[in-house]
Amino acid sequence: MSLKIENLTANIGDRQILKGLNLEIPKGQVHAIMGKNGSGKSTLAKVMAGHPDYEVTGGSVTLDGLDLFSMGEPDERSRAGLFVAFQYPMEIPGVTIANFIRAALQARLPEGEELDAVEYYEELYKKMDALKIDRKFTSRAVNEGFSGGEKKRCEILQMAMLNPVYAVLDETDSGLDIDALKIVSDGVNAMRSPERGFLVITHYQRLLDYIVPDVVHVMVDGRIVMSGDKTLAHKLEAEGYDWVEKETLATA
Amino acid sequence: METKPDINIDRSIGDFHYDVDYEFDAGTGLTEKTIDYICDVKKDPDWIREFRKDALRKFNSMPMPTHWASPDLENIVFDNIRYYLSQGTQPKRSWDDVPEDVKRTFERLGIPEQERKFLAGVEAQFDSEAAYSNIKAAVGEQGVIFVGSTEGLQKHPEIFKKWFGKVIPTGDNKFSALNSAVFSGGSFIYIPPGVKVKHPLQAYFRINAENFGQFERTLIIADEGSEVMYMEGCTAPKFETSTLHSAVVELVALKGAKIQYITVQNWSSNVFNLVTKRGLAHEEAEIKWIDCNIGSRLTMKYPGVVMKGRKARGEVISIALAGDGQHQDTGAKMIHAADETTSNIVSKSISIGNGRATYRGLVQVGRHLKGCKNNTECDALLINTDSRTDTYPAITVRGKENACQHEASVSKISAEQIFYMQQRGIPEGAAMSLAVNGFVNDLVQQFPMEYSVELKRLIDLEMEGSVG
Numbered sequence: 043m044s045l046k047i048e049n050l051t052a053n054i055g056d057r058q059i060l061k062g063l064n065l066e067i068p069k070g071q072v073h074a075i076m077g078k079n080g081s082g083k084s085t086l087a088k089v090m091a092g093h094p095d096y097e098v099t100g101g102s103v104t105l106d107g108l109d110l111f112s113m114g115e116p117d118e119r120s121r122a123g124l125f126v127a128f129q130y131p132m133e134i135p136g137v138t139i140a141n142f143i144r145a146a147l148q149a150r151l152p153e154g155e156e157l158d159a160v161e162y163y164e165e166l167y168k169k170m171d172a173l174k175i176d177r178k179f180t181s182r183a184v185n186e187g188f189s190g191g192e193k194k195r196c197e198i199l200q201m202a203m204l205n206p207v208y209a210v211l212d213e214t215d216s217g218l219d220i221d222a223l224k225i226v227s228d229g230v231n232a233m234r235s236p237e238r239g240f241l242v243i244t245h246y247q248r249l250l251d252y253i254v255p256d257v258v259h260v261m262v263d264g265r266i267v268m269s270g271d272k273t274l275a276h277k278l279e280a281e282g283y284d285w286v287e288k289e290t291l292a293t294a
Numbered sequence: 295m296e297t298k299p300d301i302n303i304d305r306s307i308g309d310f311h312y313d314v315d316y317e318f319d320a321g322t323g324l325t326e327k328t329i330d331y332i333c334d335v336k337k338d339p340d341w342i343r344e345f346r347k348d349a350l351r352k353f354n355s356m357p358m359p360t361h362w363a364s365p366d367l368e369n370i371v372f373d374n375i376r377y378y379l380s381q382g383t384q385p386k387r388s389w390d391d392v393p394e395d396v397k398r399t400f401e402r403l404g405i406p407e408q409e410r411k412f413l414a415g416v417e418a419q420f421d422s423e424a425a426y427s428n429i430k431a432a433v434g435e436q437g438v439i440f441v442g443s444t445e446g447l448q449k450h451p452e453i454f455k456k457w458f459g460k461v462i463p464t465g466d467n468k469f470s471a472l473n474s475a476v477f478s479g480g481s482f483i484y485i486p487p488g489v490k491v492k493h494p495l496q497a498y499f500r501i502n503a504e505n506f507g508q509f510e511r512t513l514i515i516a517d518e519g520s521e522v523m524y525m526e527g528c529t530a531p532k533f534e535t536s537t538l539h540s541a542v543v544e545l546v547a548l549k550g551a552k553i554q555y556i557t558v559q560n561w562s563s564n565v566f567n568l569v570t571k572r573g574l575a576h577e578e579a580e581i582k583w584i585d586c587n588i589g590s591r592l593t594m595k596y597p598g599v600v601m602k603g604r605k606a607r608g609e610v611i612s613i614a615l616a617g618d619g620q621h622q623d624t625g626a627k628m629i630h631a632a633d634e635t636t637s638n639i640v641s642k643s644i645s646i647g648n649g650r651a652t653y654r655g656l657v658q659v660g661r662h663l664k665g666c667k668n669n670t671e672c673d674a675l676l677i678n679t680d681s682r683t684d685t686y687p688a689i690t691v692r693g694k695e696n697a698c699q700h701e702a703s704v705s706k707i708s709a710e711q712i713f714y715m716q717q718r719g720i721p722e723g724a725a726m727s728l729a730v731n732g733f734v735n736d737l738v739q740q741f742p743m744e745y746s747v748e749l750k751r752l753i754d755l756e757m758e759g760s761v762g
């Protein structure tokens with residue numbers, strides 16, 4: 043059981059961004075991806091989620107053996123268990139957080155079944171409290187006027203409510219203050235389980251002190267070029283990416 | 295025998311059609327002969343026959359208002375329209391007496407059920423005439439009159455004649471002239487002084503025939519200190535050819551009276567909906583229009599209030615939803631004609647795909663007046679980039695001691711935002727509904743419960759339908 047990406051290639055317009063990417067995250071593990079700006083990390087997240095701007099030109103992604111791309115629309119992929127916490131979460135004017143998450147949960151129920159409102163709010167408040175999000179936020183429009191850190195926390199709240207099987211966190215740490223980083227990491231760690239896999243995209247080793255990864259991958263120009271344990275993140279933090287590029291050129 | 299419903303049954307609840315035998319049919323096209331036919335069938339008094347013929351002359355002499363309105367108006371072929379179709383002019387007082395072929399339409403639309411549940415009275419119009427009209431006994435005993443316009447004219451000429459055509463003169467615009475020439479159906483309501491009608495009175499306007507024009511005429515008079523809430527719903531099946539709906543609605547609120555007029559229209563996308571609605575508010579009276587325009591090919595509607603007496607109040611709350619290929623050209627008119635009058639306009643429009651929403655507002659406050667206030671708020675929501683929205687507010691405030699406030703906003707829901715919502719598992723149509731419902735939520739709260747539920751359902755259906 044895993045999230046398995048095989049030889050994935052994808053374009054935006056005429057430009058190829060993902061150039062044959064391979065990655066497998068066994069259920070129960072946390073993998074991290076690090077890589078320079080523009081190497082294609084967010085593209086990977088969006089391609090998996092089914093963003094309409096990207097064209098998949100080859101390869102496959104499977105969720106526990108199920109072909110992600112043949113599932114079709116982004117909402118179907120979500121309901122199949124894929125969650126993406128975005129680097130730049132969208133603002134949705136007029137739609138409150140409470141109504142938004144509720145609609146997302148409602149969409150997971152069989153036709154004709156109604157979400158229990160009382161239980162829903164209990165659960166929502168419990169998770170908001172854990173992430174130290176003020177309960178007043180329930181009636182605010184999704185991400186509208188939120189600070190950078192508030193948006194990221196709200197992404198994690200959504201993840202906690204939707205209980206995905208595989209979650210991709212795209213730079214969830216950027217924009218978080220030191221306390222918030224700890225709170226959000228605790229939230230993620232609380233969700234770690236043998237039944238769930240995580241892909242954590244980050245630029246900073248610091249996050250990986252809190253959310254300790256099983257494997258760290260390095261992405262260069264649309265490919266995973268190197269993988270290692272958590273010490274790889276330390277080395278990248280200390281030395282940057284130049285050596286990775288040299289080393290991979292040498293072995294290519 | 296039941297004919298199969300037309301295409302797209304899921305998309306819009308009103309989109310079905312049964313074959314019906316019409317006893318009276320004025321044929322296609324509009325001439326003096328058409329008017330004589332209508333007058334003969336309806337046994338109109340001479341003054342109405344004259345009124346109609348005068349209106350026809352005005353209609354023929356007035357140009358199409360395409361110098362400011364949509365050129366799509368030129369596509370109405372008046373010669374191809376049928377101006378009068380009915381099974382008779384006497385509405386039934388009991389659903390059991392309504393002919394089966396008409397009754398099943400209203401049953402399918404849920405009207406008898408709503409009547410039992412929460413209405414004080416119902417009028418159900420099928421093409422040109424009311425097929426059913428009734429009020430609860432208790433309401434009738436208070437002296438409330440709620441009948442079709444034909445019956446109002448025949449049985450209550452003293453009230454009818456006093457107010458008919460006084461709020462909206464025949465030549466107000468080309469379509470009010472058209473309506474005045476061929477009007478049929480619509481409600482006539484009189485609320486005696488001090489009577490507060492607890493439950494809403496409801497009218498339902500159903501177009502069933504192809505190439506048909508529906509021209510109902512509604513006149514509501516709320517006598518001193520009385521209160522009434524009137525609601526209208528409208529549907530038509532989706533035909534290949536276009537259909538015309540051109541109503542005139544006149545409201546008169548005498549001293550201290552309150553009228554609330556709620557419209558939830560769900561026209562199919564080939565209906566030209568060109569409606570003139572205006573109320574006259576006397577001293578301390580209050581007229582509120584709540585107008586939800588969903589569907590139609592082109593809607594032009596600018597409900598207005600003439601505040602004639604001191605401290606009169608006018609309000610227009612409007613929601614317009616322009617789906618693909620639709621144009622909602624809506625707005626409000628507030629004429630302040632006395633001191634200390636106040637008006638409020640809140641307009642929210644939603645444009646989807648290449649749907650187009652236009653807001654036109656007119657606020658007039660005379661130079662000699664004091665203490666008048668207007669508040670205008672126009673918000674537009676654009677769902678995807680092809681949509682367009684235009685606002686044409688015209689605010690003329692003369693005199694220093696009056697206050698006007700105008701606010702406008704435009705928000706957008708892009709494909710990127712829809713994608714974000716879908717990533718959480720919400721299907722595209724539901725995501726759009728969520729955005730639209732969020733946008734109109736504060737207005738919908740002002741509706742009676744049954745109607746807010748209905749409106750939400752209509753929005754959901756419309757959004758599902760707009761997913762490509």
Ligand SMILES: Nc1ncnc2c1ncn2[C@@H]1O[C@H](COP(=O)(O)OP(=O)(O)OP(=O)(O)O)[C@@H](O)[C@H]1O
Pocket residue numbers: 054059077078079080081082083084085086095129
């Ligand atoms: N809509 C777009 N149009 C054109 N180019 C795009 C578009 N989206 C992404 N790209 C390009 O694709 C490349 C990969 O972008 P991506 O956002 O995946 O990088 P990233 O690895 O997430 O970078 P960062 O660390 O800065 O977040 C970049 O060069 C970017 O400019």
Ligand SMILES: [Mg+2]
Pocket residue numbers: 083084085129212213
């Ligand atoms: Mg990125």
